[in-house]
Amino acid sequence: MKNFILIFLIIFVIVACEEEKNNGFDTEEKSIEYVLEKSPMIDKNLKQVRQVNLDSLSITLFRNSKKVDYDEVLVFQKNNQFYAIPFLSNMYFDYWEFRNETQLQLYAKTNTTFEQQFKDVVRELKLKPDEVRLLFDELMLSILHTETNLHFKPQILENFVYSTERVDKYKIEESEVCIARTKRIFEEIKKDSQKIRRYEKYFLDSENGRVYQLITTSHLSGKFSFQIKIYRIDCFSYPLNI
Template structure:
């Protein structure tokens, strides 16, 4: 019996040490870990902006060697010298964003993850409290991504406006009429949802990346902070203009 207790004690110590050693304690370590998990992300990245939310920081990195229209980005989250990096892919990777309004097949490698899953990993890895998670999520969309809110009162954002993406080396070019219909449908959904005063979902317009994020409150009494993000692609794949 004593030997069994001793064995269990040693096992707990070993597991604790393993977990502690597996923690990523520098930004570069977390980025290298991201490279291993998402081999489609390559290049030399530079810091675009950094936002600090109480004890949590969020750093946005972009590849130095490419233009904005042909890019993937990285977000690095940090708390108490623990780091976790997630990809901030372009719209080429449908599976990562789980686009609610996308019908065509993905023509780029599968990421085997989603934006929702990666955010959950951030909260768990950094051991964020509910209040920290709420503040971090809000600042992520507003201060890091620079999204717009209160979209139900801004019809001009969606009507007669096309968000173009010039990278179409694999995807077919989209007609402007179909792109306009796509944004109008999303605006109609947002307007309808805004009338629901009991459980209103928050929408964020990320015009730089051609996306709308719908944050759905899934909180319960047992789980006070819980949400799901649904993403809609609003950009229009167009030919690159040569001047």
């Protein structure tokens, strides 16, 4: 019996120590250095370009503002703890897990995803469910300046497809392919908007050419949980000069 108690205490101490490790970094600089080490494709000459403060929580966006095509870093803070994650461009298909992507990725794989990185933030900073919802909403609204509640106004996305100038990043696509791909997303959002009970919210990030879908899955798991689906809506083709 004594041996059993001793083993139990040892396991308890080990688990407690492991949990204690999951508390982010004690400085913003250390958290950014960790990301740059894991993601060498990100430019190291980063400057703060946007920040939102929410009492004990904050989000800060860093980028090299002199570059046209850039990858960014997001730093999340709770009290005196920090945790940063990469915020990459659309060329890294695997990072964004684009649900509507049919092309092969031209660049090296990142071996992680935005959803996993955001869940790491939740774990490392020990965020409560209300804090997770608040941080994600403020990330969408105040940092990325997305069009929120897209599920209530899906027509905005349909108009976006035709009114936005095409970009010439990464590779060339036919305009018809881009339009058809985004039209499918529009139809899906329009269908979801007609549901009586909704567990998902959509956000249109026109600057980065993405639609984010935040799905609450707590009703399925019995505990707080969520899923993030992302769709690419930019078009890799040259603008027409008329």
